[in-house]
Amino acid sequence: MKTEELELAFKTHAGELRAFLYRQLRNTDTAADLVQETYLRMLRQPPRGPVLNLRSLLFRIARNLVIDHTRSRGTRGQHDEGMAYLYEVTGESPEPFAEVAARRELARMAEALQRLPPRCQEIFLLCRLEGLAHKAVAEQLGVSVSTVEKQLAIALDFLGQSLQR
Structure with missing residues:
Protein backbone atom coordinates (compact mmCIF):
# COMPACT_ATOMS: atom_id res chain seq x y z
CA MET A 1 0.00 0.00 0.00
CA ARG A 76 1.36 4.43 36.31
CA GLY A 77 -1.65 4.96 38.57
CA GLN A 78 0.28 4.73 41.81
CA HIS A 79 2.85 7.22 40.60
CA ASP A 80 0.18 9.56 39.28
CA GLU A 81 -1.75 9.44 42.54
CA GLY A 82 1.40 10.29 44.44
CA MET A 83 2.04 13.26 42.20
CA ALA A 84 -1.55 14.57 42.29
CA TYR A 85 -0.58 17.19 44.84
CA LEU A 86 1.18 19.04 42.02
CA TYR A 87 -2.25 20.01 40.73
CA GLU A 88 -2.72 22.06 43.87
CA VAL A 89 0.43 24.01 43.05
CA THR A 90 -0.81 24.82 39.56
CA GLY A 91 -4.23 25.87 40.81
CA GLU A 92 -6.09 23.12 39.04
CA SER A 93 -8.43 21.03 41.12
CA PRO A 94 -7.78 17.27 40.92
CA GLU A 95 -10.60 14.81 41.07
CA PRO A 96 -11.61 13.92 44.65
CA PHE A 97 -10.14 10.41 44.60
CA ALA A 98 -6.82 11.73 43.30
CA GLU A 99 -6.75 14.37 46.01
CA VAL A 100 -7.35 11.75 48.70
CA ALA A 101 -4.64 9.53 47.23
CA ALA A 102 -2.22 12.45 47.10
CA ARG A 103 -2.89 13.32 50.73
CA ARG A 104 -2.23 9.70 51.72
CA GLU A 105 0.97 9.69 49.72
CA LEU A 106 2.11 12.92 51.37
CA ALA A 107 1.37 11.49 54.81
CA ARG A 108 3.41 8.39 53.98
CA MET A 109 6.22 10.59 52.68
CA ALA A 110 6.19 12.72 55.86
CA GLU A 111 6.25 9.59 58.02
CA ALA A 112 9.16 8.12 56.05
CA LEU A 113 10.99 11.44 56.17
CA GLN A 114 10.74 11.46 59.98
CA ARG A 115 12.53 8.09 60.09
CA LEU A 116 15.60 9.48 58.31
CA PRO A 117 18.62 10.51 60.38
CA PRO A 118 18.48 14.27 61.12
CA ARG A 119 21.40 15.29 58.85
CA CYS A 120 20.05 13.17 55.98
CA GLN A 121 16.58 14.65 56.48
CA GLU A 122 17.96 18.19 56.54
CA ILE A 123 19.95 17.68 53.33
CA PHE A 124 16.93 16.16 51.58
CA LEU A 125 14.70 19.09 52.57
CA LEU A 126 17.26 21.70 51.55
CA CYS A 127 17.92 20.07 48.17
CA ARG A 128 14.44 18.94 47.23
CA LEU A 129 12.08 21.24 49.06
CA GLU A 130 14.13 24.44 49.10
CA GLY A 131 15.72 23.67 45.72
CA LEU A 132 19.24 24.55 46.82
CA ALA A 133 22.22 23.33 44.81
CA HIS A 134 24.46 20.70 46.40
CA LYS A 135 27.28 23.20 46.76
CA ALA A 136 25.03 25.72 48.54
CA VAL A 137 23.78 23.04 50.94
CA ALA A 138 27.37 21.92 51.62
CA GLU A 139 28.41 25.50 52.42
CA GLN A 140 25.35 26.12 54.60
CA LEU A 141 25.89 22.94 56.64
CA GLY A 142 29.69 23.04 56.67
CA VAL A 143 30.10 19.67 54.95
CA SER A 144 31.58 18.56 51.64
CA VAL A 145 29.59 18.38 48.42
CA SER A 146 30.33 14.65 48.41
CA THR A 147 28.62 14.30 51.81
CA VAL A 148 25.58 16.15 50.50
CA GLU A 149 25.41 13.88 47.46
CA LYS A 150 25.80 10.71 49.53
CA GLN A 151 23.25 11.75 52.14
CA LEU A 152 20.79 12.80 49.44
CA ALA A 153 21.22 9.45 47.68
CA ILE A 154 20.57 7.65 50.97
CA ALA A 155 17.45 9.76 51.56
CA LEU A 156 16.09 9.22 48.06
CA ASP A 157 16.73 5.48 48.22
CA PHE A 158 15.10 5.19 51.66
CA LEU A 159 12.08 7.28 50.70
CA GLY A 160 11.65 5.40 47.43
CA GLN A 161 11.68 2.06 49.22
CA SER A 162 9.34 3.32 51.94
CA LEU A 163 6.80 4.61 49.43
CA GLN A 164 6.85 1.40 47.40
CA ARG A 165 5.74 -0.65 50.41
Missing part, protein backbone atom coordinates in the same frame (compact mmCIF):
# COMPACT_ATOMS: atom_id res chain seq x y z
CA LYS A 2 1.32 3.43 -0.91
CA THR A 3 2.00 6.16 1.61
CA GLU A 4 -0.24 8.54 -0.34
CA GLU A 5 -3.21 6.20 0.11
CA LEU A 6 -2.57 5.97 3.84
CA GLU A 7 -2.27 9.76 4.12
CA LEU A 8 -5.50 10.30 2.22
CA ALA A 9 -7.36 7.79 4.41
CA PHE A 10 -5.96 9.41 7.52
CA LYS A 11 -6.87 12.95 6.42
CA THR A 12 -10.35 11.81 5.46
CA HIS A 13 -11.06 10.17 8.82
CA ALA A 14 -8.90 12.17 11.27
CA GLY A 15 -11.79 14.24 12.68
CA GLU A 16 -14.01 11.22 13.09
CA LEU A 17 -11.12 9.32 14.68
CA ARG A 18 -10.43 12.18 17.13
CA ALA A 19 -14.11 12.23 18.17
CA PHE A 20 -14.05 8.45 18.66
CA LEU A 21 -10.93 8.66 20.82
CA TYR A 22 -12.35 11.54 22.84
CA ARG A 23 -15.50 9.52 23.59
CA GLN A 24 -13.29 6.68 24.79
CA LEU A 25 -10.88 8.72 26.90
CA ARG A 26 -12.67 12.00 27.76
CA ASN A 27 -9.41 13.88 27.27
CA THR A 28 -8.83 16.11 24.24
CA ASP A 29 -5.04 16.15 24.49
CA THR A 30 -4.74 12.39 24.83
CA ALA A 31 -7.21 11.88 21.99
CA ALA A 32 -5.16 14.19 19.74
CA ASP A 33 -1.95 12.37 20.70
CA LEU A 34 -3.48 9.00 19.92
CA VAL A 35 -4.77 10.23 16.55
CA GLN A 36 -1.18 11.11 15.65
CA GLU A 37 0.07 7.80 17.02
CA THR A 38 -2.50 5.97 14.88
CA TYR A 39 -1.13 7.70 11.81
CA LEU A 40 2.47 6.92 12.79
CA ARG A 41 1.65 3.26 13.34
CA MET A 42 0.08 3.04 9.92
CA LEU A 43 3.16 4.61 8.35
CA ARG A 44 5.58 2.42 10.32
CA GLN A 45 3.71 -0.79 9.61
CA PRO A 46 1.68 -0.34 6.45
CA PRO A 47 -0.65 -3.18 5.45
CA ARG A 48 1.12 -5.77 3.32
CA GLY A 49 -1.76 -6.50 1.02
CA PRO A 50 -4.84 -4.72 -0.21
CA VAL A 51 -7.16 -3.37 2.48
CA LEU A 52 -10.86 -3.31 1.72
CA ASN A 53 -11.68 -0.76 4.42
CA LEU A 54 -8.92 1.64 5.50
CA ARG A 55 -11.33 3.40 7.87
CA SER A 56 -11.86 0.16 9.73
CA LEU A 57 -8.10 -0.39 9.95
CA LEU A 58 -7.60 3.12 11.36
CA PHE A 59 -10.25 2.59 14.00
CA ARG A 60 -8.85 -0.83 14.93
CA ILE A 61 -5.40 0.69 15.45
CA ALA A 62 -6.93 3.53 17.48
CA ARG A 63 -8.94 1.11 19.62
CA ASN A 64 -5.77 -0.88 20.34
CA LEU A 65 -3.99 2.34 21.30
CA VAL A 66 -6.80 3.15 23.73
CA ILE A 67 -6.36 -0.27 25.31
CA ASP A 68 -2.59 0.21 25.55
CA HIS A 69 -3.07 3.68 27.00
CA THR A 70 -5.56 2.45 29.59
CA ARG A 71 -3.25 -0.38 30.62
CA SER A 72 -0.26 1.93 30.95
CA ARG A 73 -2.35 4.35 33.03
CA GLY A 74 -3.09 1.45 35.37
CA THR A 75 0.59 0.74 35.94
Whole structure:
Protein backbone atom coordinates (compact mmCIF):
# COMPACT_ATOMS: atom_id res chain seq x y z
CA MET A 1 0.00 0.00 0.00
CA LYS A 2 1.32 3.43 -0.91
CA THR A 3 2.00 6.16 1.61
CA GLU A 4 -0.24 8.54 -0.34
CA GLU A 5 -3.21 6.20 0.11
CA LEU A 6 -2.57 5.97 3.84
CA GLU A 7 -2.27 9.76 4.12
CA LEU A 8 -5.50 10.30 2.22
CA ALA A 9 -7.36 7.79 4.41
CA PHE A 10 -5.96 9.41 7.52
CA LYS A 11 -6.87 12.95 6.42
CA THR A 12 -10.35 11.81 5.46
CA HIS A 13 -11.06 10.17 8.82
CA ALA A 14 -8.90 12.17 11.27
CA GLY A 15 -11.79 14.24 12.68
CA GLU A 16 -14.01 11.22 13.09
CA LEU A 17 -11.12 9.32 14.68
CA ARG A 18 -10.43 12.18 17.13
CA ALA A 19 -14.11 12.23 18.17
CA PHE A 20 -14.05 8.45 18.66
CA LEU A 21 -10.93 8.66 20.82
CA TYR A 22 -12.35 11.54 22.84
CA ARG A 23 -15.50 9.52 23.59
CA GLN A 24 -13.29 6.68 24.79
CA LEU A 25 -10.88 8.72 26.90
CA ARG A 26 -12.67 12.00 27.76
CA ASN A 27 -9.41 13.88 27.27
CA THR A 28 -8.83 16.11 24.24
CA ASP A 29 -5.04 16.15 24.49
CA THR A 30 -4.74 12.39 24.83
CA ALA A 31 -7.21 11.88 21.99
CA ALA A 32 -5.16 14.19 19.74
CA ASP A 33 -1.95 12.37 20.70
CA LEU A 34 -3.48 9.00 19.92
CA VAL A 35 -4.77 10.23 16.55
CA GLN A 36 -1.18 11.11 15.65
CA GLU A 37 0.07 7.80 17.02
CA THR A 38 -2.50 5.97 14.88
CA TYR A 39 -1.13 7.70 11.81
CA LEU A 40 2.47 6.92 12.79
CA ARG A 41 1.65 3.26 13.34
CA MET A 42 0.08 3.04 9.92
CA LEU A 43 3.16 4.61 8.35
CA ARG A 44 5.58 2.42 10.32
CA GLN A 45 3.71 -0.79 9.61
CA PRO A 46 1.68 -0.34 6.45
CA PRO A 47 -0.65 -3.18 5.45
CA ARG A 48 1.12 -5.77 3.32
CA GLY A 49 -1.76 -6.50 1.02
CA PRO A 50 -4.84 -4.72 -0.21
CA VAL A 51 -7.16 -3.37 2.48
CA LEU A 52 -10.86 -3.31 1.72
CA ASN A 53 -11.68 -0.76 4.42
CA LEU A 54 -8.92 1.64 5.50
CA ARG A 55 -11.33 3.40 7.87
CA SER A 56 -11.86 0.16 9.73
CA LEU A 57 -8.10 -0.39 9.95
CA LEU A 58 -7.60 3.12 11.36
CA PHE A 59 -10.25 2.59 14.00
CA ARG A 60 -8.85 -0.83 14.93
CA ILE A 61 -5.40 0.69 15.45
CA ALA A 62 -6.93 3.53 17.48
CA ARG A 63 -8.94 1.11 19.62
CA ASN A 64 -5.77 -0.88 20.34
CA LEU A 65 -3.99 2.34 21.30
CA VAL A 66 -6.80 3.15 23.73
CA ILE A 67 -6.36 -0.27 25.31
CA ASP A 68 -2.59 0.21 25.55
CA HIS A 69 -3.07 3.68 27.00
CA THR A 70 -5.56 2.45 29.59
CA ARG A 71 -3.25 -0.38 30.62
CA SER A 72 -0.26 1.93 30.95
CA ARG A 73 -2.35 4.35 33.03
CA GLY A 74 -3.09 1.45 35.37
CA THR A 75 0.59 0.74 35.94
CA ARG A 76 1.36 4.43 36.31
CA GLY A 77 -1.65 4.96 38.57
CA GLN A 78 0.28 4.73 41.81
CA HIS A 79 2.85 7.22 40.60
CA ASP A 80 0.18 9.56 39.28
CA GLU A 81 -1.75 9.44 42.54
CA GLY A 82 1.40 10.29 44.44
CA MET A 83 2.04 13.26 42.20
CA ALA A 84 -1.55 14.57 42.29
CA TYR A 85 -0.58 17.19 44.84
CA LEU A 86 1.18 19.04 42.02
CA TYR A 87 -2.25 20.01 40.73
CA GLU A 88 -2.72 22.06 43.87
CA VAL A 89 0.43 24.01 43.05
CA THR A 90 -0.81 24.82 39.56
CA GLY A 91 -4.23 25.87 40.81
CA GLU A 92 -6.09 23.12 39.04
CA SER A 93 -8.43 21.03 41.12
CA PRO A 94 -7.78 17.27 40.92
CA GLU A 95 -10.60 14.81 41.07
CA PRO A 96 -11.61 13.92 44.65
CA PHE A 97 -10.14 10.41 44.60
CA ALA A 98 -6.82 11.73 43.30
CA GLU A 99 -6.75 14.37 46.01
CA VAL A 100 -7.35 11.75 48.70
CA ALA A 101 -4.64 9.53 47.23
CA ALA A 102 -2.22 12.45 47.10
CA ARG A 103 -2.89 13.32 50.73
CA ARG A 104 -2.23 9.70 51.72
CA GLU A 105 0.97 9.69 49.72
CA LEU A 106 2.11 12.92 51.37
CA ALA A 107 1.37 11.49 54.81
CA ARG A 108 3.41 8.39 53.98
CA MET A 109 6.22 10.59 52.68
CA ALA A 110 6.19 12.72 55.86
CA GLU A 111 6.25 9.59 58.02
CA ALA A 112 9.16 8.12 56.05
CA LEU A 113 10.99 11.44 56.17
CA GLN A 114 10.74 11.46 59.98
CA ARG A 115 12.53 8.09 60.09
CA LEU A 116 15.60 9.48 58.31
CA PRO A 117 18.62 10.51 60.38
CA PRO A 118 18.48 14.27 61.12
CA ARG A 119 21.40 15.29 58.85
CA CYS A 120 20.05 13.17 55.98
CA GLN A 121 16.58 14.65 56.48
CA GLU A 122 17.96 18.19 56.54
CA ILE A 123 19.95 17.68 53.33
CA PHE A 124 16.93 16.16 51.58
CA LEU A 125 14.70 19.09 52.57
CA LEU A 126 17.26 21.70 51.55
CA CYS A 127 17.92 20.07 48.17
CA ARG A 128 14.44 18.94 47.23
CA LEU A 129 12.08 21.24 49.06
CA GLU A 130 14.13 24.44 49.10
CA GLY A 131 15.72 23.67 45.72
CA LEU A 132 19.24 24.55 46.82
CA ALA A 133 22.22 23.33 44.81
CA HIS A 134 24.46 20.70 46.40
CA LYS A 135 27.28 23.20 46.76
CA ALA A 136 25.03 25.72 48.54
CA VAL A 137 23.78 23.04 50.94
CA ALA A 138 27.37 21.92 51.62
CA GLU A 139 28.41 25.50 52.42
CA GLN A 140 25.35 26.12 54.60
CA LEU A 141 25.89 22.94 56.64
CA GLY A 142 29.69 23.04 56.67
CA VAL A 143 30.10 19.67 54.95
CA SER A 144 31.58 18.56 51.64
CA VAL A 145 29.59 18.38 48.42
CA SER A 146 30.33 14.65 48.41
CA THR A 147 28.62 14.30 51.81
CA VAL A 148 25.58 16.15 50.50
CA GLU A 149 25.41 13.88 47.46
CA LYS A 150 25.80 10.71 49.53
CA GLN A 151 23.25 11.75 52.14
CA LEU A 152 20.79 12.80 49.44
CA ALA A 153 21.22 9.45 47.68
CA ILE A 154 20.57 7.65 50.97
CA ALA A 155 17.45 9.76 51.56
CA LEU A 156 16.09 9.22 48.06
CA ASP A 157 16.73 5.48 48.22
CA PHE A 158 15.10 5.19 51.66
CA LEU A 159 12.08 7.28 50.70
CA GLY A 160 11.65 5.40 47.43
CA GLN A 161 11.68 2.06 49.22
CA SER A 162 9.34 3.32 51.94
CA LEU A 163 6.80 4.61 49.43
CA GLN A 164 6.85 1.40 47.40
CA ARG A 165 5.74 -0.65 50.41
